[in-house]
Amino acid sequence: MSGPNGILLVDKPADWTSHDVVARVRRIAGTRKVGHAGTLDPMATGVLVLGLGPSTRLLTYVVGSDKEYLATIRLGASTTTDDAEGETLGWAPAERVRAITPERLADAVTHLTGELDQVPSSVSAVKVDGKRSYARVRAGEQVELKPRRVTVSAFDVLDSREASVGDAIALDVDVRVVCSSGTYVRALARDLGVALLTGGHLTALRRTRVGPFAAADARPLDDLDVASALLRPASAASALFPALQLTEGQATDLGHGKRIAVGAADAETMAAVAPDGRLVGLASVKGGRARTIVNFPAEPEQTGTPEEETR
Known part of the structure:
Protein backbone atom coordinates (compact mmCIF):
# COMPACT_ATOMS: atom_id res chain seq x y z
CA MET A 1 0.00 0.00 0.00
CA SER A 2 1.37 3.40 -1.00
CA GLY A 3 1.59 6.29 1.44
CA PRO A 4 0.08 9.76 1.26
CA ASN A 5 1.07 11.86 -1.74
CA GLY A 6 0.33 15.55 -2.13
CA ILE A 7 0.85 19.07 -0.84
CA LEU A 8 -0.42 19.98 2.61
CA LEU A 9 -0.96 23.57 3.74
CA VAL A 10 -0.67 23.92 7.51
CA ASP A 11 -1.39 27.05 9.53
CA LYS A 12 1.59 26.90 11.87
CA PRO A 13 0.81 27.96 15.43
CA ALA A 14 3.09 30.20 17.48
CA ASP A 15 5.83 28.60 19.59
CA TRP A 16 6.16 25.63 17.22
CA THR A 17 9.22 25.14 15.05
CA SER A 18 8.74 24.06 11.45
CA HIS A 19 10.42 20.78 12.43
CA ASP A 20 7.78 20.31 15.18
CA VAL A 21 5.07 20.59 12.53
CA VAL A 22 6.80 18.13 10.21
CA ALA A 23 7.24 15.63 13.06
CA ARG A 24 3.58 15.85 14.01
CA VAL A 25 2.38 15.45 10.41
CA ARG A 26 4.63 12.40 10.04
CA ARG A 27 2.87 10.78 12.97
CA ILE A 28 -0.62 11.79 11.86
CA ALA A 29 -0.07 10.67 8.25
CA GLY A 30 1.84 7.51 9.13
CA THR A 31 4.81 8.29 6.88
CA ARG A 32 8.38 9.48 7.28
CA LYS A 33 8.43 11.13 3.86
CA VAL A 34 7.38 14.67 4.79
CA GLY A 35 9.27 17.86 4.02
CA HIS A 36 8.57 21.59 4.13
CA ALA A 37 9.24 24.52 1.81
CA GLY A 38 10.68 27.37 3.84
CA THR A 39 11.18 27.59 7.60
CA LEU A 40 9.04 29.79 9.82
CA ASP A 41 10.48 31.08 13.09
CA PRO A 42 8.86 29.68 16.27
CA MET A 43 7.20 33.04 17.06
CA ALA A 44 5.69 33.24 13.56
CA THR A 45 2.37 31.83 12.47
CA GLY A 46 0.84 31.19 9.07
CA VAL A 47 1.11 29.06 6.00
CA LEU A 48 3.73 26.30 6.01
CA VAL A 49 3.81 24.27 2.79
CA LEU A 50 4.50 20.57 3.33
CA GLY A 51 5.09 17.88 0.73
CA LEU A 52 4.18 14.26 1.43
CA GLY A 53 5.46 11.21 -0.45
CA PRO A 54 6.55 11.78 -4.07
CA SER A 55 5.20 15.33 -3.87
CA THR A 56 8.25 16.34 -1.82
CA ARG A 57 9.76 16.75 -5.30
CA LEU A 58 7.54 19.79 -5.80
CA LEU A 59 8.95 21.57 -2.75
CA THR A 60 12.04 22.64 -4.69
CA TYR A 61 9.76 24.74 -6.88
CA VAL A 62 7.80 26.16 -3.94
CA VAL A 63 10.86 27.31 -1.97
CA GLY A 64 11.75 30.00 -4.51
CA SER A 65 8.23 31.49 -4.61
CA ASP A 66 7.55 34.99 -3.38
CA LYS A 67 5.96 35.33 0.04
CA GLU A 68 3.54 37.67 1.79
CA TYR A 69 3.59 38.56 5.48
CA LEU A 70 1.64 40.60 7.98
CA ALA A 71 3.90 41.88 10.76
CA THR A 72 4.15 44.28 13.65
CA ILE A 73 7.37 46.25 14.00
CA ARG A 74 8.16 47.90 17.32
CA LEU A 75 10.21 51.07 16.84
CA GLY A 76 12.09 52.21 19.91
CA ALA A 77 14.49 49.37 20.65
CA SER A 78 16.69 46.82 18.92
CA THR A 79 17.13 43.25 20.15
CA THR A 80 19.83 40.60 19.79
CA THR A 81 17.59 38.57 17.47
CA ASP A 82 15.76 41.42 15.70
CA ASP A 83 12.50 40.08 17.17
CA ALA A 84 10.73 39.91 20.51
CA GLU A 85 12.46 36.68 21.52
CA GLY A 86 15.85 38.38 21.85
CA GLU A 87 17.43 40.51 24.57
CA THR A 88 16.62 44.22 24.35
CA LEU A 89 19.69 46.34 23.61
CA GLY A 90 18.32 49.59 25.07
CA TRP A 91 15.50 52.03 24.39
CA ALA A 92 15.52 55.23 22.37
CA PRO A 93 14.46 58.46 24.09
CA ALA A 94 10.69 58.98 24.03
CA GLU A 95 11.02 62.27 22.15
CA ARG A 96 12.89 60.54 19.34
CA VAL A 97 10.16 57.94 18.98
CA ARG A 98 7.44 60.61 19.06
CA ALA A 99 9.30 62.50 16.35
CA ILE A 100 8.46 59.73 13.85
CA THR A 101 5.81 61.39 11.72
CA PRO A 102 3.74 59.47 9.16
CA GLU A 103 5.77 61.19 6.46
CA ARG A 104 9.13 60.13 7.94
CA LEU A 105 7.85 56.59 8.40
CA ALA A 106 6.57 56.42 4.82
CA ASP A 107 9.87 57.74 3.47
CA ALA A 108 11.90 55.16 5.42
CA VAL A 109 9.63 52.34 4.25
CA THR A 110 9.96 53.50 0.64
CA HIS A 111 13.76 53.26 0.90
CA LEU A 112 13.37 49.64 2.03
CA THR A 113 11.20 48.73 -0.97
CA GLY A 114 12.42 47.32 -4.29
CA GLU A 115 15.74 45.56 -4.87
CA LEU A 116 17.90 45.68 -1.75
CA ASP A 117 21.23 44.37 -0.53
CA GLN A 118 20.01 42.97 2.78
CA VAL A 119 22.21 41.64 5.57
CA PRO A 120 20.37 38.65 7.11
CA SER A 121 19.75 38.57 10.85
CA SER A 122 22.70 37.03 12.70
CA VAL A 123 20.40 34.40 14.21
CA SER A 124 19.20 33.26 10.79
CA ALA A 125 19.70 29.79 9.31
CA VAL A 126 22.32 31.07 6.85
CA LYS A 127 25.36 28.80 6.93
CA VAL A 128 28.79 30.19 7.80
CA ASP A 129 31.58 27.71 7.02
CA GLY A 130 29.10 24.85 7.15
CA LYS A 131 27.46 25.84 10.45
CA ARG A 132 24.18 27.70 10.93
CA SER A 133 24.64 31.35 11.86
CA TYR A 134 22.21 31.08 14.80
CA ALA A 135 24.21 28.17 16.21
CA ARG A 136 27.40 30.24 16.10
CA VAL A 137 25.68 33.19 17.80
CA ARG A 138 24.28 30.95 20.54
CA ALA A 139 27.78 29.56 21.06
CA GLY A 140 28.98 33.10 21.79
CA GLU A 141 30.65 33.76 18.44
CA GLN A 142 30.56 37.13 16.69
CA VAL A 143 28.98 36.61 13.27
CA GLU A 144 29.03 39.04 10.35
CA LEU A 145 26.95 37.93 7.39
CA LYS A 146 27.35 39.15 3.84
CA PRO A 147 24.50 41.11 2.24
CA ARG A 148 22.34 39.30 -0.29
CA ARG A 149 20.21 40.70 -3.09
CA VAL A 150 16.50 40.50 -2.31
CA THR A 151 13.35 42.11 -3.67
CA VAL A 152 10.69 43.71 -1.50
CA SER A 153 7.76 44.14 -3.88
CA ALA A 154 5.49 45.73 -1.29
CA PHE A 155 6.11 47.25 2.14
CA ASP A 156 2.83 48.83 3.21
CA VAL A 157 2.11 50.58 6.50
CA LEU A 158 -1.36 49.47 7.64
CA ASP A 159 -1.55 51.11 11.07
CA SER A 160 0.60 52.58 13.84
CA ARG A 161 0.10 53.40 17.52
CA GLU A 162 2.12 54.47 20.51
CA ALA A 163 2.85 51.77 23.07
CA SER A 164 4.16 51.97 26.63
CA VAL A 165 6.74 49.32 27.53
CA GLY A 166 7.61 49.75 31.19
CA ASP A 167 9.06 53.25 31.44
CA ALA A 168 9.79 53.40 27.71
CA ILE A 169 7.75 54.59 24.75
CA ALA A 170 7.57 52.69 21.46
CA LEU A 171 5.75 53.01 18.16
CA ASP A 172 4.11 49.78 17.00
CA VAL A 173 3.70 49.66 13.23
CA ASP A 174 1.54 47.07 11.45
CA VAL A 175 2.85 46.30 7.97
CA ARG A 176 2.25 44.09 4.97
CA VAL A 177 5.33 42.78 3.17
CA VAL A 178 5.56 40.96 -0.16
CA CYS A 179 9.08 39.78 -0.85
CA SER A 180 11.30 37.36 -2.69
CA SER A 181 12.53 34.12 -1.21
CA GLY A 182 15.44 34.69 1.16
CA THR A 183 14.18 38.03 2.48
CA TYR A 184 14.17 38.42 6.26
CA VAL A 185 11.27 40.47 7.62
CA ARG A 186 13.18 40.68 10.92
CA ALA A 187 15.98 42.39 9.02
CA LEU A 188 13.48 44.87 7.54
CA ALA A 189 12.34 45.69 11.09
CA ARG A 190 15.96 46.14 12.18
CA ASP A 191 16.81 48.34 9.18
CA LEU A 192 13.68 50.46 9.59
CA GLY A 193 14.73 51.13 13.17
CA VAL A 194 18.23 52.07 12.02
CA ALA A 195 16.84 54.47 9.40
CA LEU A 196 14.66 56.21 12.00
CA LEU A 197 17.41 56.27 14.66
CA THR A 198 15.25 54.44 17.19
CA GLY A 199 16.09 50.78 16.77
CA GLY A 200 13.43 48.30 15.75
CA HIS A 201 12.38 44.68 16.05
CA LEU A 202 9.48 42.37 15.21
CA THR A 203 6.82 41.63 17.78
CA ALA A 204 4.47 39.63 15.50
CA LEU A 205 4.81 37.85 12.17
CA ARG A 206 2.27 35.91 10.13
CA ARG A 207 2.97 34.42 6.70
CA THR A 208 -0.19 34.83 4.66
CA ARG A 209 0.99 33.45 1.33
CA VAL A 210 3.71 31.32 -0.27
CA GLY A 211 3.51 31.62 -4.06
CA PRO A 212 -0.06 30.60 -4.98
CA PHE A 213 -0.75 29.01 -1.58
CA ALA A 214 -2.63 31.22 0.90
CA ALA A 215 -3.01 30.94 4.66
CA ALA A 216 -6.79 31.13 4.17
CA ASP A 217 -6.58 27.63 2.64
CA ALA A 218 -4.23 26.25 5.31
CA ARG A 219 -5.46 23.86 8.00
CA PRO A 220 -4.77 24.16 11.73
CA LEU A 221 -2.84 21.33 13.36
CA ASP A 222 -5.63 20.63 15.82
CA ASP A 223 -7.88 17.89 14.43
CA LEU A 224 -5.89 17.82 11.17
CA ASP A 225 -7.29 15.28 8.71
CA VAL A 226 -4.47 14.71 6.24
CA ALA A 227 -6.57 12.76 3.73
CA SER A 228 -9.12 15.54 3.24
CA ALA A 229 -6.57 18.37 3.45
CA LEU A 230 -4.07 17.04 0.88
CA LEU A 231 -3.86 18.87 -2.43
CA ARG A 232 -3.42 16.31 -5.20
CA PRO A 233 -0.05 16.57 -6.96
CA ALA A 234 -1.65 17.71 -10.23
CA SER A 235 -3.65 20.45 -8.49
CA ALA A 236 -0.61 21.71 -6.60
CA ALA A 237 1.65 21.63 -9.67
CA SER A 238 -1.01 23.37 -11.78
CA ALA A 239 -1.18 26.15 -9.18
CA LEU A 240 2.58 26.64 -9.55
Missing part, protein backbone atom coordinates in the same frame (compact mmCIF):
# COMPACT_ATOMS: atom_id res chain seq x y z
CA PHE A 241 2.83 26.27 -13.33
CA PRO A 242 0.62 26.31 -16.45
CA ALA A 243 -1.05 22.95 -17.02
CA LEU A 244 -0.22 20.80 -20.04
CA GLN A 245 -3.17 18.47 -20.67
CA LEU A 246 -2.01 15.20 -22.23
CA THR A 247 -3.67 12.36 -24.06
CA GLU A 248 -3.22 8.88 -22.65
CA GLY A 249 -0.60 8.12 -25.27
CA GLN A 250 1.28 11.35 -24.58
CA ALA A 251 1.17 10.65 -20.85
CA THR A 252 2.65 7.17 -21.37
CA ASP A 253 5.40 8.41 -23.68
CA LEU A 254 6.33 11.40 -21.51
CA GLY A 255 6.35 9.15 -18.45
CA HIS A 256 8.88 6.93 -20.24
CA GLY A 257 11.14 9.90 -20.88
CA LYS A 258 10.27 10.42 -24.54
CA ARG A 259 9.96 13.82 -26.15
CA ILE A 260 6.42 14.36 -27.38
CA ALA A 261 4.76 16.73 -29.83
CA VAL A 262 2.34 19.18 -28.16
CA GLY A 263 0.30 22.17 -29.22
CA ALA A 264 1.41 24.36 -26.32
CA ALA A 265 3.51 27.51 -26.55
CA ASP A 266 7.10 27.46 -25.32
CA ALA A 267 7.36 27.32 -21.52
CA GLU A 268 10.24 26.65 -19.14
CA THR A 269 8.08 24.56 -16.81
CA MET A 270 4.58 23.11 -17.15
CA ALA A 271 2.54 20.66 -15.09
CA ALA A 272 1.97 17.66 -17.36
CA VAL A 273 -1.40 16.11 -16.46
CA ALA A 274 -2.84 12.80 -17.71
CA PRO A 275 -6.53 12.46 -18.73
CA ASP A 276 -7.33 10.84 -15.38
CA GLY A 277 -5.98 13.87 -13.49
CA ARG A 278 -2.70 12.24 -12.49
CA LEU A 279 0.45 14.36 -12.48
CA VAL A 280 2.81 12.73 -14.98
CA GLY A 281 5.57 15.19 -14.16
CA LEU A 282 6.95 18.63 -14.82
CA ALA A 283 7.92 19.31 -18.42
CA SER A 284 9.48 22.03 -20.52
CA VAL A 285 8.10 22.92 -23.95
CA LYS A 286 10.13 24.31 -26.82
CA GLY A 287 9.35 24.38 -30.51
CA GLY A 288 6.21 22.31 -30.12
CA ARG A 289 7.92 19.48 -28.27
CA ALA A 290 7.80 18.65 -24.56
CA ARG A 291 10.42 16.89 -22.51
CA THR A 292 10.35 15.75 -18.90
CA ILE A 293 12.10 17.70 -16.16
CA VAL A 294 10.80 15.64 -13.23
CA ASN A 295 8.74 12.45 -13.47
CA PHE A 296 6.16 11.41 -10.89
CA PRO A 297 5.45 7.75 -10.17
CA ALA A 298 2.21 6.32 -11.52
CA GLU A 299 1.03 4.96 -8.18
CA PRO A 300 -2.36 5.25 -6.48
CA GLU A 301 -2.63 8.11 -4.02
CA GLN A 302 -3.61 6.75 -0.66
CA THR A 303 -3.11 7.97 2.84
CA GLY A 304 -1.45 6.08 5.64
CA THR A 305 -3.26 5.16 8.83
CA PRO A 306 -3.49 8.14 11.17
CA GLU A 307 -1.88 7.60 14.55
CA GLU A 308 -2.71 9.18 17.88
CA GLU A 309 0.14 11.36 19.09
CA THR A 310 1.04 14.09 21.50
CA ARG A 311 3.44 16.96 21.27
Whole structure:
Protein backbone atom coordinates (compact mmCIF):
# COMPACT_ATOMS: atom_id res chain seq x y z
CA MET A 1 0.00 0.00 0.00
CA SER A 2 1.37 3.40 -1.00
CA GLY A 3 1.59 6.29 1.44
CA PRO A 4 0.08 9.76 1.26
CA ASN A 5 1.07 11.86 -1.74
CA GLY A 6 0.33 15.55 -2.13
CA ILE A 7 0.85 19.07 -0.84
CA LEU A 8 -0.42 19.98 2.61
CA LEU A 9 -0.96 23.57 3.74
CA VAL A 10 -0.67 23.92 7.51
CA ASP A 11 -1.39 27.05 9.53
CA LYS A 12 1.59 26.90 11.87
CA PRO A 13 0.81 27.96 15.43
CA ALA A 14 3.09 30.20 17.48
CA ASP A 15 5.83 28.60 19.59
CA TRP A 16 6.16 25.63 17.22
CA THR A 17 9.22 25.14 15.05
CA SER A 18 8.74 24.06 11.45
CA HIS A 19 10.42 20.78 12.43
CA ASP A 20 7.78 20.31 15.18
CA VAL A 21 5.07 20.59 12.53
CA VAL A 22 6.80 18.13 10.21
CA ALA A 23 7.24 15.63 13.06
CA ARG A 24 3.58 15.85 14.01
CA VAL A 25 2.38 15.45 10.41
CA ARG A 26 4.63 12.40 10.04
CA ARG A 27 2.87 10.78 12.97
CA ILE A 28 -0.62 11.79 11.86
CA ALA A 29 -0.07 10.67 8.25
CA GLY A 30 1.84 7.51 9.13
CA THR A 31 4.81 8.29 6.88
CA ARG A 32 8.38 9.48 7.28
CA LYS A 33 8.43 11.13 3.86
CA VAL A 34 7.38 14.67 4.79
CA GLY A 35 9.27 17.86 4.02
CA HIS A 36 8.57 21.59 4.13
CA ALA A 37 9.24 24.52 1.81
CA GLY A 38 10.68 27.37 3.84
CA THR A 39 11.18 27.59 7.60
CA LEU A 40 9.04 29.79 9.82
CA ASP A 41 10.48 31.08 13.09
CA PRO A 42 8.86 29.68 16.27
CA MET A 43 7.20 33.04 17.06
CA ALA A 44 5.69 33.24 13.56
CA THR A 45 2.37 31.83 12.47
CA GLY A 46 0.84 31.19 9.07
CA VAL A 47 1.11 29.06 6.00
CA LEU A 48 3.73 26.30 6.01
CA VAL A 49 3.81 24.27 2.79
CA LEU A 50 4.50 20.57 3.33
CA GLY A 51 5.09 17.88 0.73
CA LEU A 52 4.18 14.26 1.43
CA GLY A 53 5.46 11.21 -0.45
CA PRO A 54 6.55 11.78 -4.07
CA SER A 55 5.20 15.33 -3.87
CA THR A 56 8.25 16.34 -1.82
CA ARG A 57 9.76 16.75 -5.30
CA LEU A 58 7.54 19.79 -5.80
CA LEU A 59 8.95 21.57 -2.75
CA THR A 60 12.04 22.64 -4.69
CA TYR A 61 9.76 24.74 -6.88
CA VAL A 62 7.80 26.16 -3.94
CA VAL A 63 10.86 27.31 -1.97
CA GLY A 64 11.75 30.00 -4.51
CA SER A 65 8.23 31.49 -4.61
CA ASP A 66 7.55 34.99 -3.38
CA LYS A 67 5.96 35.33 0.04
CA GLU A 68 3.54 37.67 1.79
CA TYR A 69 3.59 38.56 5.48
CA LEU A 70 1.64 40.60 7.98
CA ALA A 71 3.90 41.88 10.76
CA THR A 72 4.15 44.28 13.65
CA ILE A 73 7.37 46.25 14.00
CA ARG A 74 8.16 47.90 17.32
CA LEU A 75 10.21 51.07 16.84
CA GLY A 76 12.09 52.21 19.91
CA ALA A 77 14.49 49.37 20.65
CA SER A 78 16.69 46.82 18.92
CA THR A 79 17.13 43.25 20.15
CA THR A 80 19.83 40.60 19.79
CA THR A 81 17.59 38.57 17.47
CA ASP A 82 15.76 41.42 15.70
CA ASP A 83 12.50 40.08 17.17
CA ALA A 84 10.73 39.91 20.51
CA GLU A 85 12.46 36.68 21.52
CA GLY A 86 15.85 38.38 21.85
CA GLU A 87 17.43 40.51 24.57
CA THR A 88 16.62 44.22 24.35
CA LEU A 89 19.69 46.34 23.61
CA GLY A 90 18.32 49.59 25.07
CA TRP A 91 15.50 52.03 24.39
CA ALA A 92 15.52 55.23 22.37
CA PRO A 93 14.46 58.46 24.09
CA ALA A 94 10.69 58.98 24.03
CA GLU A 95 11.02 62.27 22.15
CA ARG A 96 12.89 60.54 19.34
CA VAL A 97 10.16 57.94 18.98
CA ARG A 98 7.44 60.61 19.06
CA ALA A 99 9.30 62.50 16.35
CA ILE A 100 8.46 59.73 13.85
CA THR A 101 5.81 61.39 11.72
CA PRO A 102 3.74 59.47 9.16
CA GLU A 103 5.77 61.19 6.46
CA ARG A 104 9.13 60.13 7.94
CA LEU A 105 7.85 56.59 8.40
CA ALA A 106 6.57 56.42 4.82
CA ASP A 107 9.87 57.74 3.47
CA ALA A 108 11.90 55.16 5.42
CA VAL A 109 9.63 52.34 4.25
CA THR A 110 9.96 53.50 0.64
CA HIS A 111 13.76 53.26 0.90
CA LEU A 112 13.37 49.64 2.03
CA THR A 113 11.20 48.73 -0.97
CA GLY A 114 12.42 47.32 -4.29
CA GLU A 115 15.74 45.56 -4.87
CA LEU A 116 17.90 45.68 -1.75
CA ASP A 117 21.23 44.37 -0.53
CA GLN A 118 20.01 42.97 2.78
CA VAL A 119 22.21 41.64 5.57
CA PRO A 120 20.37 38.65 7.11
CA SER A 121 19.75 38.57 10.85
CA SER A 122 22.70 37.03 12.70
CA VAL A 123 20.40 34.40 14.21
CA SER A 124 19.20 33.26 10.79
CA ALA A 125 19.70 29.79 9.31
CA VAL A 126 22.32 31.07 6.85
CA LYS A 127 25.36 28.80 6.93
CA VAL A 128 28.79 30.19 7.80
CA ASP A 129 31.58 27.71 7.02
CA GLY A 130 29.10 24.85 7.15
CA LYS A 131 27.46 25.84 10.45
CA ARG A 132 24.18 27.70 10.93
CA SER A 133 24.64 31.35 11.86
CA TYR A 134 22.21 31.08 14.80
CA ALA A 135 24.21 28.17 16.21
CA ARG A 136 27.40 30.24 16.10
CA VAL A 137 25.68 33.19 17.80
CA ARG A 138 24.28 30.95 20.54
CA ALA A 139 27.78 29.56 21.06
CA GLY A 140 28.98 33.10 21.79
CA GLU A 141 30.65 33.76 18.44
CA GLN A 142 30.56 37.13 16.69
CA VAL A 143 28.98 36.61 13.27
CA GLU A 144 29.03 39.04 10.35
CA LEU A 145 26.95 37.93 7.39
CA LYS A 146 27.35 39.15 3.84
CA PRO A 147 24.50 41.11 2.24
CA ARG A 148 22.34 39.30 -0.29
CA ARG A 149 20.21 40.70 -3.09
CA VAL A 150 16.50 40.50 -2.31
CA THR A 151 13.35 42.11 -3.67
CA VAL A 152 10.69 43.71 -1.50
CA SER A 153 7.76 44.14 -3.88
CA ALA A 154 5.49 45.73 -1.29
CA PHE A 155 6.11 47.25 2.14
CA ASP A 156 2.83 48.83 3.21
CA VAL A 157 2.11 50.58 6.50
CA LEU A 158 -1.36 49.47 7.64
CA ASP A 159 -1.55 51.11 11.07
CA SER A 160 0.60 52.58 13.84
CA ARG A 161 0.10 53.40 17.52
CA GLU A 162 2.12 54.47 20.51
CA ALA A 163 2.85 51.77 23.07
CA SER A 164 4.16 51.97 26.63
CA VAL A 165 6.74 49.32 27.53
CA GLY A 166 7.61 49.75 31.19
CA ASP A 167 9.06 53.25 31.44
CA ALA A 168 9.79 53.40 27.71
CA ILE A 169 7.75 54.59 24.75
CA ALA A 170 7.57 52.69 21.46
CA LEU A 171 5.75 53.01 18.16
CA ASP A 172 4.11 49.78 17.00
CA VAL A 173 3.70 49.66 13.23
CA ASP A 174 1.54 47.07 11.45
CA VAL A 175 2.85 46.30 7.97
CA ARG A 176 2.25 44.09 4.97
CA VAL A 177 5.33 42.78 3.17
CA VAL A 178 5.56 40.96 -0.16
CA CYS A 179 9.08 39.78 -0.85
CA SER A 180 11.30 37.36 -2.69
CA SER A 181 12.53 34.12 -1.21
CA GLY A 182 15.44 34.69 1.16
CA THR A 183 14.18 38.03 2.48
CA TYR A 184 14.17 38.42 6.26
CA VAL A 185 11.27 40.47 7.62
CA ARG A 186 13.18 40.68 10.92
CA ALA A 187 15.98 42.39 9.02
CA LEU A 188 13.48 44.87 7.54
CA ALA A 189 12.34 45.69 11.09
CA ARG A 190 15.96 46.14 12.18
CA ASP A 191 16.81 48.34 9.18
CA LEU A 192 13.68 50.46 9.59
CA GLY A 193 14.73 51.13 13.17
CA VAL A 194 18.23 52.07 12.02
CA ALA A 195 16.84 54.47 9.40
CA LEU A 196 14.66 56.21 12.00
CA LEU A 197 17.41 56.27 14.66
CA THR A 198 15.25 54.44 17.19
CA GLY A 199 16.09 50.78 16.77
CA GLY A 200 13.43 48.30 15.75
CA HIS A 201 12.38 44.68 16.05
CA LEU A 202 9.48 42.37 15.21
CA THR A 203 6.82 41.63 17.78
CA ALA A 204 4.47 39.63 15.50
CA LEU A 205 4.81 37.85 12.17
CA ARG A 206 2.27 35.91 10.13
CA ARG A 207 2.97 34.42 6.70
CA THR A 208 -0.19 34.83 4.66
CA ARG A 209 0.99 33.45 1.33
CA VAL A 210 3.71 31.32 -0.27
CA GLY A 211 3.51 31.62 -4.06
CA PRO A 212 -0.06 30.60 -4.98
CA PHE A 213 -0.75 29.01 -1.58
CA ALA A 214 -2.63 31.22 0.90
CA ALA A 215 -3.01 30.94 4.66
CA ALA A 216 -6.79 31.13 4.17
CA ASP A 217 -6.58 27.63 2.64
CA ALA A 218 -4.23 26.25 5.31
CA ARG A 219 -5.46 23.86 8.00
CA PRO A 220 -4.77 24.16 11.73
CA LEU A 221 -2.84 21.33 13.36
CA ASP A 222 -5.63 20.63 15.82
CA ASP A 223 -7.88 17.89 14.43
CA LEU A 224 -5.89 17.82 11.17
CA ASP A 225 -7.29 15.28 8.71
CA VAL A 226 -4.47 14.71 6.24
CA ALA A 227 -6.57 12.76 3.73
CA SER A 228 -9.12 15.54 3.24
CA ALA A 229 -6.57 18.37 3.45
CA LEU A 230 -4.07 17.04 0.88
CA LEU A 231 -3.86 18.87 -2.43
CA ARG A 232 -3.42 16.31 -5.20
CA PRO A 233 -0.05 16.57 -6.96
CA ALA A 234 -1.65 17.71 -10.23
CA SER A 235 -3.65 20.45 -8.49
CA ALA A 236 -0.61 21.71 -6.60
CA ALA A 237 1.65 21.63 -9.67
CA SER A 238 -1.01 23.37 -11.78
CA ALA A 239 -1.18 26.15 -9.18
CA LEU A 240 2.58 26.64 -9.55
CA PHE A 241 2.83 26.27 -13.33
CA PRO A 242 0.62 26.31 -16.45
CA ALA A 243 -1.05 22.95 -17.02
CA LEU A 244 -0.22 20.80 -20.04
CA GLN A 245 -3.17 18.47 -20.67
CA LEU A 246 -2.01 15.20 -22.23
CA THR A 247 -3.67 12.36 -24.06
CA GLU A 248 -3.22 8.88 -22.65
CA GLY A 249 -0.60 8.12 -25.27
CA GLN A 250 1.28 11.35 -24.58
CA ALA A 251 1.17 10.65 -20.85
CA THR A 252 2.65 7.17 -21.37
CA ASP A 253 5.40 8.41 -23.68
CA LEU A 254 6.33 11.40 -21.51
CA GLY A 255 6.35 9.15 -18.45
CA HIS A 256 8.88 6.93 -20.24
CA GLY A 257 11.14 9.90 -20.88
CA LYS A 258 10.27 10.42 -24.54
CA ARG A 259 9.96 13.82 -26.15
CA ILE A 260 6.42 14.36 -27.38
CA ALA A 261 4.76 16.73 -29.83
CA VAL A 262 2.34 19.18 -28.16
CA GLY A 263 0.30 22.17 -29.22
CA ALA A 264 1.41 24.36 -26.32
CA ALA A 265 3.51 27.51 -26.55
CA ASP A 266 7.10 27.46 -25.32
CA ALA A 267 7.36 27.32 -21.52
CA GLU A 268 10.24 26.65 -19.14
CA THR A 269 8.08 24.56 -16.81
CA MET A 270 4.58 23.11 -17.15
CA ALA A 271 2.54 20.66 -15.09
CA ALA A 272 1.97 17.66 -17.36
CA VAL A 273 -1.40 16.11 -16.46
CA ALA A 274 -2.84 12.80 -17.71
CA PRO A 275 -6.53 12.46 -18.73
CA ASP A 276 -7.33 10.84 -15.38
CA GLY A 277 -5.98 13.87 -13.49
CA ARG A 278 -2.70 12.24 -12.49
CA LEU A 279 0.45 14.36 -12.48
CA VAL A 280 2.81 12.73 -14.98
CA GLY A 281 5.57 15.19 -14.16
CA LEU A 282 6.95 18.63 -14.82
CA ALA A 283 7.92 19.31 -18.42
CA SER A 284 9.48 22.03 -20.52
CA VAL A 285 8.10 22.92 -23.95
CA LYS A 286 10.13 24.31 -26.82
CA GLY A 287 9.35 24.38 -30.51
CA GLY A 288 6.21 22.31 -30.12
CA ARG A 289 7.92 19.48 -28.27
CA ALA A 290 7.80 18.65 -24.56
CA ARG A 291 10.42 16.89 -22.51
CA THR A 292 10.35 15.75 -18.90
CA ILE A 293 12.10 17.70 -16.16
CA VAL A 294 10.80 15.64 -13.23
CA ASN A 295 8.74 12.45 -13.47
CA PHE A 296 6.16 11.41 -10.89
CA PRO A 297 5.45 7.75 -10.17
CA ALA A 298 2.21 6.32 -11.52
CA GLU A 299 1.03 4.96 -8.18
CA PRO A 300 -2.36 5.25 -6.48
CA GLU A 301 -2.63 8.11 -4.02
CA GLN A 302 -3.61 6.75 -0.66
CA THR A 303 -3.11 7.97 2.84
CA GLY A 304 -1.45 6.08 5.64
CA THR A 305 -3.26 5.16 8.83
CA PRO A 306 -3.49 8.14 11.17
CA GLU A 307 -1.88 7.60 14.55
CA GLU A 308 -2.71 9.18 17.88
CA GLU A 309 0.14 11.36 19.09
CA THR A 310 1.04 14.09 21.50
CA ARG A 311 3.44 16.96 21.27
